[in-house]
Amino acid sequence: MRDEPLVLGIETSCDETGVGIVRGHTLLADALASSVEQHARFGGVVPEVASRAHLEALVPTMQRALDTAGVTLADVDAIAVTSGPGLAGALLVGVAAAKGYALAAEKPIYGVNHLAAHVAVDTLEHGPLPEPAIAMLVSGGHSSLLLVDDLTAGVTPLGATIDDAAGEAFDKVARLIGLGFPGGPVIDRTAREGDRASIAFPRGLTAPKDLAAHRFDFSFSGLKTAVARWVESRERAGEPVPVADVSASFQEAVCDVLTAKAIDACRANGVRTLVIGGGVAANSRLRVLAEERAAKHGIAVRVPRPALCTDNGAMVAALGSHLVAAGVAPSRLDLPADSSMSLTEVSVAG
Amino acid sequence: MLVLALDTATPASMAALVEVTADGLFGVAESRTVDPRAHGEKLAPEIAAVLAEAGYRPRDLTAIVAGLGPGPFTGLRVGLATAASMGQALGIPAYGVCSLDALGRAAGPGRVLIATDARRREVYFATYADGARVIGPEVAKPADVAVLLAAAAGDPAAPGKTAATGAGAGGLAGQTAGNGAGTGWLAGTVDRAAGEGALKYGDVFGVPVEEHLLYPPGAALVALAAEKIRGAAPGEQLTPLYLRRPDAVEPSARKPVLT
Ligand SMILES: [Zn+2]
Numbered sequence: 347m348r349d350e351p352l353v354l355g356i357e358t359s360c361d362e363t364g365v366g367i368v369r370g371h372t373l374l375a376d377a378l379a380s381s382v383e384q385h386a387r388f389g390g391v392v393p394e395v396a397s398r399a400h401l402e403a404l405v406p407t408m409q410r411a412l413d414t415a416g417v418t419l420a421d422v423d424a425i426a427v428t429s430g431p432g433l434a435g436a437l438l439v440g441v442a443a444a445k446g447y448a449l450a451a452e453k454p455i456y457g458v459n460h461l462a463a464h465v466a467v468d469t470l471e472h473g474p475l476p477e478p479a480i481a482m483l484v485s486g487g488h489s490s491l492l493l494v495d496d497l498t499a500g501v502t503p504l505g506a507t508i509d510d511a512a513g514e515a516f517d518k519v520a521r522l523i524g525l526g527f528p529g530g531p532v533i534d535r536t537a538r539e540g541d542r543a544s545i546a547f548p549r550g551l552t553a554p555k556d557l558a559a560h561r562f563d564f565s566f567s568g569l570k571t572a573v574a575r576w577v578e579s580r581e582r583a584g585e586p587v588p589v590a591d592v593s594a595s596f597q598e599a600v601c602d603v604l605t606a607k608a609i610d611a612c613r614a615n616g617v618r619t620l621v622i623g624g625g626v627a628a629n630s631r632l633r634v635l636a637e638e639r640a641a642k643h644g645i646a647v648r649v650p651r652p653a654l655c656t657d658n659g660a661m662v663a664a665l666g667s668h669l670v671a672a673g674v675a676p677s678r679l680d681l682p683a684d685s686s687m688s689l690t691e692v693s694v695a696g
Numbered sequence: 697m698l699v700l701a702l703d704t705a706t707p708a709s710m711a712a713l714v715e716v717t718a719d720g721l722f723g724v725a726e727s728r729t730v731d732p733r734a735h736g737e738k739l740a741p742e743i744a745a746v747l748a749e750a751g752y753r754p755r756d757l758t759a760i761v762a763g764l765g766p767g768p769f770t771g772l773r774v775g776l777a778t779a780a781s782m783g784q785a786l787g788i789p790a791y792g793v794c795s796l797d798a799l800g801r802a803a804g805p806g807r808v809l810i811a812t813d814a815r816r817r818e819v820y821f822a823t824y825a826d827g828a829r830v831i832g833p834e835v836a837k838p839a840d841v842a843v844l845l846a847a848a849a850g851d852p853a854a855p856g857k858t859a860a861t862g863a864g865a866g867g868l869a870g871q872t873a874g875n876g877a878g879t880g881w882l883a884g885t886v887d888r889a890a891g892e893g894a895l896k897y898g899d900v901f902g903v904p905v906e907e908h909l910l911y912p913p914g915a916a917l918v919a920l921a922a923e924k925i926r927g928a929a930p931g932e933q934l935t936p937l938y939l940r941r942p943d944a945v946e947p948s949a950r951k952p953v954l955t
Binding site for chain 1: 738770781935943944953954
């Protein structure tokens with residue numbers, strides 16, 4: 347097993363500072379520092395606050411990862427870092443640090459795509475990914491459906507949100523009904539006490555005319571507004587807002603659209619494996635609904651455990667490990683932080 | 697002792713190698729690219745280049761010195777993240793020094809204003825007497841720097857603290873014009889100025905600008921940390937001199953969607 351590459355991964359694209367270490371497909375360490383609490387009162391991630399926190403957290407997070415894995419930088423075969431997409435200033439801290447580590451330890455560096463890393467992390471838990479596969483990545487920053495032909499070379503975007511990301515919709519609705527930030531976990535919890543069929547919220551881009559142009563795209567902005575209108579009319583009428591029912595019905599609307607389109611993407615491409623990643627993949631209703639619907643069509647659903655679904659360093663290390671094993675050339679020391687990095691680019695060409 | 701100096705507090709990304717001996721220091725190699733948007737891409741190759749040029753490897757380094765700014769945040773963090781990670785990887789100390797101090801030291805004897813571009817029509821500035829910092833570092837509109845320095849110097853004819861707190865550039869421009877051509881408000885408080893901000897706002901400051909001294913030199917950064925390097929002092933957490941709080945607005949009450 348010593349022949350498998352020892353790869354270190356650094357993630358700073360949003361508000362989590364992550365350093366992960368893998369050997370082959372085995373996770374050795376996944377150290378994380380989060381600035382989420384510093385953003386709570388702003389109701390969303392403040393880029394400059396996130397960037398400051400990354401700079402403070404990087405060295406200690408790296409040390410924890412190395413100590414946990416029981417390795418030194420000298421032992422590492424390659425260093426991978428999220429090059430994009432993400433918050434430009436936040437990405438730059440991780441990329442600069444990764445270059446410092448690579449330069450000082452004289453190791454190859456791979457600038458990798460954050461979304462492809464969300465897919466790759468599943469192999470740490472469930473082994474090699476059958477290809478082609480469909481990946482659905484849903485978080486506060488992204489909502490995408492991807493066709494994964496070859497994780498190290500090509501990922502084809504099928505669709506994405508045309509307005510808010512799924513996680514963003516959770517945050518905004520949570521704020522609307524007074525549940526705080528981040529919205530995902532608290533709505534998931536609150537929804538358990540509610541009736542998901544009690545309010546018929548709209549399903550964006552599912553009408554036949556929308557499907558023609560946006561079969562695999564998402565829209566959550568209209569849903570968010572519909573929830574706001576519904577809550578406001580109750581308040582104006584002087585009636586109490588049934589927070590649990592609103593949470594459950596909103597969550598159902600999101601999960602219904604996500605899973606319906608993901609299964610449709612699998613069937614349209616003759617694919618029998620669906621991988622779900624990103625913070626929203628931790629949503630309990632999404633997992634259940636995806637399993638239920640996939641089972642009807644003989645599709646296997648793979649969802650990494652919640653700690654691997656949210657942003658972390660392990661996912662970057664996992665993708666780096668794939669790239670090293672596939673013999674992909676490393677990036678160069680002038681690799682950029684690319685806030686709008688395209689999915690057609692799994693790693694920055696050397 | 698071979699020391700790596702890094703600074704990304706100005707539009708220049710700079711990497712230098714400096715040899716520190718018991719009684720002196722001398723520059724070995726220095727590389728600088730002036731491009732305010734490219735620190736993230738340029739700095740690491742520059743480090744590799746100065747090492748290669750001088751025939752050294754990273755493991756030959758004894759210490760790292762990094763400019764803590766003040767400077768535009770995104771670029772500034774590139775230098776500090778790089779310095780901190782290299783220090784950690786090599787197991788050597790990294791020290792932080794004020795980037796303006798490096799310019800102040802390099803400017804030599806006399807009373808000098810150091811100013812760098814803080815964007816938003818402001819400068820980061822500090823003043824130095826024979827290389828030692830007197831005022832700053834602070835961030836202000838160029839016109840207000842003149843007012844602040846005049847006030848600090850106790851000039852009774854200074855346009856007053858009111859201008860410094862409110863009137864801004866417009867008010868001061870009028871005052872300067874009325875004060876006679878060629879005599880800026882800095883006259884009497886400093887003799888000359890250096891730094892790219894001093895060059896950019898030279899007409900406001902009205903003192904001679906040392907155009908050869910626009911960006912922090914590597915040797916001056918290392919000189920500021922020479923005692924610590926020679927004494928093998930423990931490394932430091934490299935915290936930027938931000939001087940400004942993050943732009944962040946707490947959300948206001950929710951807007952109604954029903955009309
Ligand atoms: Zn993500």
